[in-house]
Amino acid sequence: MTPSEKTTTMAHASRVPWLTLRRKEALEAWLFVSPTLIGFVIFFLGPLIAVGLYSLTEWNLLSQESTFVGVANFRDALTVNPDFWHVVRNSALFALGLVPMNMALALMLAIALSRPFFGVVFFRTIFFAPVITSAVAWAIVWKFLLQGEAGAVNQLLASIGIDGPNWLREPNWAMFAVIVTRVIKMVGLNMILYIAALQAIPRDYEQAAQLEGASRWQVFHMVIWPLLAPTTLIIMVITTIGSFKVFDHIYLMTGGGPENGTLVLAYYIYQQGFEFFNIGYASALAIIMFVIVLALTIVQLILRQKGSG
Amino acid sequence: MTSLALSNLAKSFGPVKVIRDIDLSIDDGEFVVFVGPSGCGKSTLLRMIAGLEDITSGDLMIGERRMNEVSASKRGVAMVFQSYALYPHLTVRQNMGFGLKVRKMPVDEINQRVDEASATLKLDVLMDRFPRELSGGQRQRVAIGRAIVGNPDVFLFDEPLSNLDAELRVHMRAEIAALHGRLGNTMIYVTHDQIEAMTLADRIVVLRDGRIEQVGTPRELYARPANVFVAQFIGSPKMNICPAASIAREMSGDNLELNKAVQVGIRPEHLRVAAKDAGNLNGRVTVSEYTGAGSLLHIEVDGVGSFLVAEEGQVGAQQGDVIGLAFSNDDVHLFDKDGVAIHR
Numbered sequence: 001m002t003p004s005e006k007t008t009t010m011a012h013a014s015r016v017p018w019l020t021l022r023r024k025e026a027l028e029a030w031l032f033v034s035p036t037l038i039g040f041v042i043f044f045l046g047p048l049i050a051v052g053l054y055s056l057t058e059w060n061l062l063s064q065e066s067t068f069v070g071v072a073n074f075r076d077a078l079t080v081n082p083d084f085w086h087v088v089r090n091s092a093l094f095a096l097g098l099v100p101m102n103m104a105l106a107l108m109l110a111i112a113l114s115r116p117f118f119g120v121v122f123f124r125t126i127f128f129a130p131v132i133t134s135a136v137a138w139a140i141v142w143k144f145l146l147q148g149e150a151g152a153v154n155q156l157l158a159s160i161g162i163d164g165p166n167w168l169r170e171p172n173w174a175m176f177a178v179i180v181t182r183v184i185k186m187v188g189l190n191m192i193l194y195i196a197a198l199q200a201i202p203r204d205y206e207q208a209a210q211l212e213g214a215s216r217w218q219v220f221h222m223v224i225w226p227l228l229a230p231t232t233l234i235i236m237v238i239t240t241i242g243s244f245k246v247f248d249h250i251y252l253m254t255g256g257g258p259e260n261g262t263l264v265l266a267y268y269i270y271q272q273g274f275e276f277f278n279i280g281y282a283s284a285l286a287i288i289m290f291v292i293v294l295a296l297t298i299v300q301l302i303l304r305q306k307g308s309g
Numbered sequence: 310m311t312s313l314a315l316s317n318l319a320k321s322f323g324p325v326k327v328i329r330d331i332d333l334s335i336d337d338g339e340f341v342v343f344v345g346p347s348g349c350g351k352s353t354l355l356r357m358i359a360g361l362e363d364i365t366s367g368d369l370m371i372g373e374r375r376m377n378e379v380s381a382s383k384r385g386v387a388m389v390f391q392s393y394a395l396y397p398h399l400t401v402r403q404n405m406g407f408g409l410k411v412r413k414m415p416v417d418e419i420n421q422r423v424d425e426a427s428a429t430l431k432l433d434v435l436m437d438r439f440p441r442e443l444s445g446g447q448r449q450r451v452a453i454g455r456a457i458v459g460n461p462d463v464f465l466f467d468e469p470l471s472n473l474d475a476e477l478r479v480h481m482r483a484e485i486a487a488l489h490g491r492l493g494n495t496m497i498y499v500t501h502d503q504i505e506a507m508t509l510a511d512r513i514v515v516l517r518d519g520r521i522e523q524v525g526t527p528r529e530l531y532a533r534p535a536n537v538f539v540a541q542f543i544g545s546p547k548m549n550i551c552p553a554a555s556i557a558r559e560m561s562g563d564n565l566e567l568n569k570a571v572q573v574g575i576r577p578e579h580l581r582v583a584a585k586d587a588g589n590l591n592g593r594v595t596v597s598e599y600t601g602a603g604s605l606l607h608i609e610v611d612g613v614g615s616f617l618v619a620e621e622g623q624v625g626a627q628q629g630d631v632i633g634l635a636f637s638n639d640d641v642h643l644f645d646k647d648g649v650a651i652h653r
Contacts, residue, residue, distance in 0.1 A: 204394035207361050212408030212459065213382035222411070226398040 048290075054283035061277035073284030084285070086260065087268040090175070094264055095243040097179040102239055103232070105187045110194030111220075124195070128188035135185075139252030142181045143168065171261035174254050178262055182249050186242070190235050197231035198224070230304065237300035241293050265289050311372045311385065311462035311495055312337050313358070318367035320350075320357055320519075327353050329519045330367070335497065340489050342498045344506040345516035346542070351499045352467055354516070358497065359388050359465050371463065387456035388465040391472065393448045395440040401427075401451050402436040408459045426457040429491070446477045453488065466498040470505065482508060503543055507531070515539050537648035540574050546605060548574040548642070551614045559613050560589045568651050570643035577619040579640035582606070582626055588633030592616065594626045608634065 019027075055073055059066040077084045113124050130138060145152045146167040154164035167177040201224060209219045247266040250256060256263035256271070263271075269289065273282030313335040320328035328350045335341050343351040356362040358369060360381030369376045376384050395404050402423055403410075409419040427433050430450045440448055449469060456464055466485070470478045486509055489496055500506055506513050507527040515522040515530065515538075523535040527543075534540035534548075541547040553570040565573070585591055592610035604625035606618040616634065626632050643651040 202392060202394070204390045204392050205396060207381075208388070208390060208394040208455075209396075209407070209411070211359060211361070211381045211386070211388055212411060212455075214407075214411040218411050222407075223396055229398075 051283045051286050054280055055287050057280040057283075059278075059280040061273075061279050066280070069280070073281050074288070076281070077284055077288060083260070083263075083268070087263050087265050090261070090263055091244055091265040093175060094179060094246065094262075095240050097175070098183055098243045099236060099239050101179065102183045102187050102190055103235060105183060106190035106194050106235070107228075109187065109191040110198055113191070114195045114198040124192075127191055130185040131188040133185070135248040136252060138181075138185050139249060142177075143253055146177055146181075168254055169258055171259050174258055174261050178249060178253055181253070182243075182246065185249070186239075190239065193231060193235055194228070197228050201227050233300065233303055237296060237303075241296050244289065244293055244296070265292075312339075313463065313495065313497075314368075314370040315358075316368040316370075318354070318357065318369060319365050320353055320362060321365045327519050328357065328365075331519075331521060333514060333521065333524065335495060338493045338495055340486075340496045340498065340509060340511045341514060342500060342506040342510035342512075343514050343516060344500055344503055344542070345522075347501060349516040350519040351501075351516050353519075355388075355465050355467055355497060355499045358384075358463075359386055360384050361388075385462035386465055387459050387461035387463075388467065389449075389452045389456050389469045391468040393440075393452040393469075393472075395448055395451055395455070397440050400437050400439055401432060401443070401454075404440070404451060405432075405455045405458050407455065422458045422460075423454075426454045429457065429488075430454045445473050446481060449473065449481055450484070453485070457492070462495065464492075464494050464496040466496065468499055468501070470500070471502075478505075485509065503545065507543070513543075515542060533650070533652065534642065535650055537572060537574065537644050540642055540644075540650070544576055544578075546577045546617045546619060548576050549580070549616045550574045550644075551616075553643070555613045556590070559610065561586075565638055565641060566653065568643055568653065569645060570651050571646040572644040572648065574642040574644065575616070575636055575640060577605070577617040579636055580616060580618045581635045582618060582620050583633035583635045585631050585633050588635035590634045591631060592634055594628050594630045594632060597625060597628050599625070608632070610634070 056068060056070060057066045058069045058073070109127055113120055113127070146154075148154065148166040148169065151164075151167070153167070157164040165173045167173050205223050205227070206219055209223050214222065244264075245266055246264060247270060250262055250264055250267045251270070254262040256267050265285070266289065269282050269285045272278045272285060313333075315331050315333040318328060318331040318333075319326065331354065343354060345351050353362060357364050358371075360376070360379065364377045371384055371386070396407065399407065405423045405426060406419045409422060423436075424433075427436060430453060432447075432450055432454055435443060435447060435451070440451070443451065452469070469485075470481050473481060482505060485498075489509075498505075498509060510527055512524060512526055513530055514524050517538055523530060523539045525533075530539060530543045534543060537550055541550065550572050551574075553565075553567050553573045556573055557565050557567055567573075581588070590610050590613065592608040594606050595609050595615070596607040598605040598607075603619060603621040603623075606620055606626055608616045608618055610616060618634065620626065643653070645651055
């Protein structure tokens, strides 16, 4: 048998009647998406369904007793438990403080660092580095820096005659301190998004405005800022969602204190589940947080559609 | 209306000189076209005039005033960009009125001037549309309209037709020519398309490597090119260039007066196809390209080189044919060893 005859025979043998071209392509497509799909089912959909089921139970992790209670956990959280609304208020406060500060700083840095100049890559790296720094290391360092009298921040303030507060121990200042340190850690990410958006705006727009007599402020206000609107919207929503989900930062810096002044929703869920072992109640709180984040995501989609329309 | 004078104008990006000692005067109301191959510095020169690029050395005068250090918005110029640079979030009306708005002009006056410009350019029905809702030609007209409302002394056009299809380009070219006729302003137009340059310009400035190769009317540049570069850049298809000695050796008929020429040039449209041995040269057709109105023939002449011939008519020579090439000695351009024209 010649090599060509052999190949032809093998081709005939491997032909399967039901494996049409369309089915073959579909099979290939499923094979390509299957790793992601399996990961999604195991690590997202499965836990989500499990949490949904746990939320309908009263399940104490220590006694291992589980009782179906329907929506009692939700009713308790939303109508009975005063801590819940305090925690939601704290989360909202954290978001309201963090989001505008983060976005304003990110935009200012992006404007400064979007054009090439000597050392621009160095400065971009400096501002982005905290994003990839370990949250634990970041929080521990800042905890030391923000100590009462011994902290470097207060010593610096003292050198210019300002008597700094005990940042992480005073309820009024603790929230401010965690917001600012979180902003410094995460601002690099939004800065990069803004830099990308600014670099995508053709320079012709700016130059045309400049030729027509627009000042720098007018160029920014009347041309650049409106063109950044889609990016601003995305940044606003992902930063808001991220701020509602913040856990590690609070856990490591204040542990929710002082006097529950920095106790936010994600940390409260952790407390309920792994300090008080109320897995059912913690699951119900997690579902409520999921709904809040989902609602914010839907708002994002609607606003984006309106914006692009 | 305003004249311009460029004296020893130069521009460097670090050690790289992109514009070298440009001397040029542009009269009131003149339509001047900067033309040249990509990278020759024509857009940079325009942007220097606009104030979008710093001038490294030399003087730029607009009217009686030295403009080197004057900001772009105070030079009395308006520019139409290659990309049109229409603000995508503003309507046509807002785009056209943008410059007047930033100068805090009263709304009534803005509307009046925008309406006048829109009537001139037949944009009335498009005023509430956004740029994304316009065709290429409409965007082009809006960009021109935006330039008009500012009532500038000088219009600058940076390859404004290069994003349009061939048909629309011809149409817009005529509109720009008509606009110049109506407004009478000084206009400077950059293009790499020599047809655009020939059809629009009062005078053409041919640039290469940041230097002016020749300045003249379209007819002057076509009939009396200053050098081989201009001779080949102006005219389509480009001029045939061949060694003077070899063509003199091979050609029959009247002797060619070489005047120390090293190269000679003959435009494709000045060569006529004749029967074998009936012209000045004999050659073989290597490629025949039918163009509709005629054919473009690639002809190999032994001992001389290859020639392009623009042959009119529907019955042209075919590939492989041996033909004669006839030309008048008056149509032959002579160039010295440096490529500089020798005028007889």
